[in-house]
Amino acid sequence: MTGGGEALVAKLGDRLAGLRGRITPNAEMDKITWFRAGGMADALFQPADEEDLAAFLKAVPRDIPLMVVGIGSNLLVRDGGIPGFVIRLSAKGFGEARALSDTRIQAGAATPDKRVAAAALEAGIGGFHFYHGIPGAIGGALRMNAGANGVETRERVVEVRALDREGRLHVLSNADMGYAYRHSSVPADFIFTSAVLEGYGQDRETIRAAMDGVQHHRETVQPIREKTGGSTFKNPEGTSAWKEIDKAGCRGLMVGGAQMSPMHCNFMINTGAATGYELEYLGETVRARVLENSGIRLHWEIKRIGDFRPGHEVQEFLGQLL
Ligand SMILES: Cc1cc2nc3c(=O)[nH]c(=O)nc-3n(C[C@H](O)[C@H](O)[C@H](O)COP(=O)(O)OP(=O)(O)OC[C@H]3O[C@@H](n4cnc5c(N)ncnc54)[C@H](O)[C@@H]3O)c2cc1C
Structure with a gap:
């Protein structure tokens, strides 16, 4: 553990005063990662929404390290802990998925992939069944180019909203994401806040069967x-x-x-x-x-x-x- 959380929050004092999100000093990372291992973060910040996150990024001086995490299904936290702030987007402010059209879905970056698959099923949009088996959230999927069952996130991305280290908003195209196998070349300090994703019209029975197939396969071959x-x-x-x-x-x-x-x-x-x-x-x-x-x-x-x-x-x- 690093254990310097209270001192860090106290040092920033008034700068953090107007924020609506939640700050937790000395946050136990083993509670929020799938491995259930590793040390503490100096502090955890859970922004209320995109505006609150932008205000936080502007308020925190550049020499304080920041790192965003999602559901922690792809993270190994070392025992010495994480200096500075870990940012975790709240489900309330960033956790919604909704159909924009017959083929498009908008999803907040904290939306679990499974929920995006469910929203696509409900709207009769094919091409998202693979998310039914990936236990992360959309922010992690965008960063990792998460994929399974022969489909990758890059095939679905239309555009992505992201904030940089200074809290400035960027709207990134699919090409801007610089995708390769399990990799995006977007600067490491960009935080994705939501995405527009595109599939194709498909009947619900076919989608449901594909999702069931994904689940069945995982149960039999992976220690999920x-x-x-x-x-x-x-x-x-x-x-x-x-x-x-x-x-x-x-x-x-x-x-x-x-x-x-x-x-x-x-x-x-x-x-x-x-x-x-x-x-x-x-x-x-x-x-x-x-x-x-x-x-x-x-x-x-x-x-x-x-x-x-x-x-x-x-x-x-x-x-x-x-
Ligand atoms: C049982 C199991 C099965 C899995 N199967 C698959 C699979 O089939 N295919 C696959 O691709 N992966 C798989 N994974 C790995 C993991 O689920 C994916 O990589 C997932 O996309 C990570 O999402 P997360 O929300 O958990 O991100 P985290 O693990 O919390 O973070 C992963 C990375 O994404 C970054 N990140 C997270 N949120 C944001 C954000 N909002 N903005 C910018 N960067 C962000 C983090 O900084 C970190 O670098 C599996 C994991 C488990 C435990």
Whole structure:
């Protein structure tokens, strides 16, 4: 933990006075991430709406670090915690999805992907069934170019509203999002607030069947009820991460309470009380073993954020230079 939350909030004093959102000093990140591990953020800010977020961004001096998170289904928080503010968009101000037309949906960035899939079903808009199986919110989907079942977020994006570090509004086109596999090249400090997404007209029965198929597939091949972050590593060119992990003998591998799932070995799970250190050390052990076994350098898909606890640093590939 960093533990400097009260001092940080006190230091900013009047600057934060007019905000309508909620500020929580020393926020426990293990409560708001799927892994249920990691240290504290100095402070958590949950803006009431886009205007409130813009006011916050203008008020907080540039030398104070800011980081936005969504539902935390793709995050590994390190045990030393996160300096500065973590921003989490409130469901009230950013959590609505509604059909704009026969093919378009507008969704706030805190809307769970599943709710967007449900809104699309209700409006008879096809192309969003894949969101039924992704446990994040739209802001994370826009940042990660989340995808499944052969569809990616980039295929649905029309435009995205975002605020920069100074609180200025940008309306980004699909091309502006700079999409690649599980990546957007929009500057890391941009915060997405909502998006217009486009699918196509489709009958509800077909959509419902596609959503059921997504759910059934997940139940059978992924440890979706565990404390996990989804796919740990991106698929390398020409192969699957899980195949390389399996070949390197890492299925079921454990470090403390962290384990590569025996069910889907590219999913890392917290079996109980794993620390951020154990999870990251396990990940780097897998990378080192895969590198040794097949010469492939796996890249993390999970975002690792925050600081190491002193004395518990983890080196990439455990420091192996092969
Ligand atoms: C069981 C399970 C299954 C999964 N299956 C899939 C899958 O099939 N396909 C897939 O792509 N992913 C999958 N994931 C990973 C994860 O759900 C996605 O990456 C999701 O899009 C992350 O959304 P989130 O709201 O949880 O974001 P977080 O995990 O909270 O954040 C992820 C990243 O997005 C950024 N971010 C979040 N909100 C915003 C915002 N408003 N503006 C700017 N940046 C933002 C964060 O800074 C961070 O860099 C799975 C995860 C789990 C646990």
